[in-house]
Amino acid sequence: MNVLVTGGMGYIGSHTCIQMIQSGMTPVIFDNLYNSKSSVLDCIEKVSGTRPVFINGDIRDKSLLIKVMKEHDIENVIHFAGLKAVGESVEKPLEYYDNNVNGTLVLVDAMREANVKSLVFSSSATVYGDPASVPITEDFPTSATNPYGRSKLMVEECLTDFQKANSDWSITLLRYFNPVGSHPTGELGEDPQGIPNNLMPFVSQVAVGRREFLSVFGNDYPTPDGTGIRDYIHVMDLSDGHVAALEKVGAKHGLHIYNLGTGNGYSVLDMVKAFESASGKPVPYKVVARRAGDIAECWADPAKAVTELGWKAERTLEEMTQDTWRWQSSNPQGYPSE
Amino acid sequence: MNVLVTGGMGYIGSHTCIQMIQSGMTPVIFDNLYNSKSSVLDCIEKVSGTRPVFINGDIRDKSLLIKVMKEHDIENVIHFAGLKAVGESVEKPLEYYDNNVNGTLVLVDAMREANVKSLVFSSSATVYGDPASVPITEDFPTSATNPYGRSKLMVEECLTDFQKANSDWSITLLRYFNPVGSHPTGELGEDPQGIPNNLMPFVSQVAVGRREFLSVFGNDYPTPDGTGIRDYIHVMDLSDGHVAALEKVGAKHGLHIYNLGTGNGYSVLDMVKAFESASGKPVPYKVVARRAGDIAECWADPAKAVTELGWKAERTLEEMTQDTWRWQSSNPQGYPSE
DSSP states (O other): OOEEEETTTTTHHHHHHHHHHHHHHHEEEOOOOOOOOHHHHHHHHHHHHHOOEEEEEOOHHHHHHHHHHHHHTTEEEEOOOOOOOOOHHHHHHHHHIIIIIHHHHHHHHHHHTTTTTTTEEEGGGGGSSSSSSBBBBSSSSOOOSSSSHHHHHHHHHHHOOOOOOOOTTTEEEEEEEEOOOTTSSSSSOOSSSSSSHHHHHHEEEEHHTHHHHHHEEEEEEESSSHHHHHHEHHHHHHHHHHHHHHHHHHTEEEEOOOOEOOSSSSHHHHHHHHHHHHSSSSOOOEOOOOTTTSSSSBBBBBBBHHHHHHHOOOOHHHHHHHHHHHHHHHHHTOOOOO | OEEEEEESSSSHHHHHHHHHTTTTEEEEEEEOOSSTTTHHHHHHHHHHHHOOEEOOTTTOHHHHHHHHHTTTOOEEEEOOOOOOHHHHHHHHHHHHHHIIIIIHHHHHHHHHHHOOOEEEEEEEGGOOOSSSSSBBOSSOOOOOOHHHHHHHHHHHHHHHHHHHHOOTTTTEEEEEEEEEETTTSSSOOOOOOOOOHHHHHHHHHHHTSSSSSEEEEEOSSSSSSSOOEEEEEEEEHHHHHHHHHHHHHHSSOEEEEEEEEEEEOOOOOOOHHHHHHHHSSSEEEEEEEETOOOOOOOOOOHHHHHHHHHHOOOOOHHHHHHHHHOOOOOOOOOOOOO
């Protein structure tokens, strides 16, 4: 099965390519390297034994997409490519809507012309906005609290309307909770540019000495220790979820929506403690003001994916933190620049 | 004041160009003629005494937009261009999101490069979804019930986020209720392609003999005569509203949102009777099933526009129907094809 993987050089995309290769699929990576480095390809090859085809391209380049899909007999697309920093999206909303929303429209248009009718989209639990309760099921109402989240929600809405009008397509929306961890070999991991937006890479950069301390945004939430609770999921589990989605519903006409989460919530301080224990390093932190748009707690009900995809997140909190630390301590500056 | 008018050859755009010329503004029309005819330009000239510059272009053509804005020293943009048929949007959602949402993103990007920071956007009362009550004020929650409406809502959200990040811009969202009527000279009017989607052009085509009867979609709504109630507004009033918006807030930094409606609701049967009276022709109708997504009643609270723009819809129901009939009876097949 030949699968075009947009954004395949990124954090989740690269890990998913490895799991696809292990499952006998052939990923063809399409990435503009805006937020990733070309050396990721070497790491994928080293770990999987296979060097995927890589095309340096932008998803807004329709003719290149069509050409690549035809040349490589693409049957499915997994669409990871997109901008993903909440703070940046507030400053540069036009870029977020152009890359994420328009980029997806161009991709679907290209797929239509290349006669590829199976798409798995990288969505996010951010589309649940501030949920009324936890755990969150797929039929919860959707909303957004910032341009990044709105761009994900708009893409979901565009794809939903498109699938309704094109009933012979398979479109799958995978709503990720909070991906963390790294490949257990320590060869691949999360390598954010600049100041990390997410907790785990920030914590690991503190532990490795790149940053002085962690800022904890609020400890007065209505949670047991006052810090925000999230559903952290190991990136290897998340990657397996993509493989399961392709295998189970990639050829099934319809709109398919799944939460990819563990169903467990951990607080910021839980994560800090677990990381200190995994790394043997102290992670100093300071409590600062709440961050606008943050919610108290958010975790998935993963039952639908368990039942329909036969997929379940298996990796433990220890694996999440140990694998993160293995990557970070072996690659304190992330991937080598070319 | 040089104003780029995207979609300026369309129904509302062409009438607005005339009112702009009367007010001493210089419209520069940018239209791809997808849904309009080039002979509209002759009609604008005949009525106003001025032939505006016309560029045959698509709003997704960024370099052409930049060139035009620079060449004509554009200071403001009124953005009418867009697809507008609800039924078609269900069949072709990708085209609606591409033309309406992406088209607006390209336009704003071009404006940014041409250093034009004042935009008036053609929005719609459709963004109120199924309102909890009437009359509707601008702070009602927004939602959408079909891809057309969603595309308008997405544009509003993109522009709102963009203005928040670019506080030196003036962005005005004008939410139209139900535009009807024609220029009182009978030289310009609504000229839908194919089967009209809206009530008035359908009624007038029945009266002029182009169609056999009107289908009334449901007479069991909780309204006095059972048919849906809407806020019909004369296109000349709507056009004046655009001029008022440009004059009052076009140079005022911020996000400005106004309902453009009369504050009066008329039922389908009210409109049929008024039209029969204006035209002296019978308008046979048949009651058929409700149309999915239609709501019982919808009318504006226009107070904000009255207070802040000094604008008020003045034309009566008689003028709406008489002007429609004058246009339709003098031009039974609409504008001449070129």
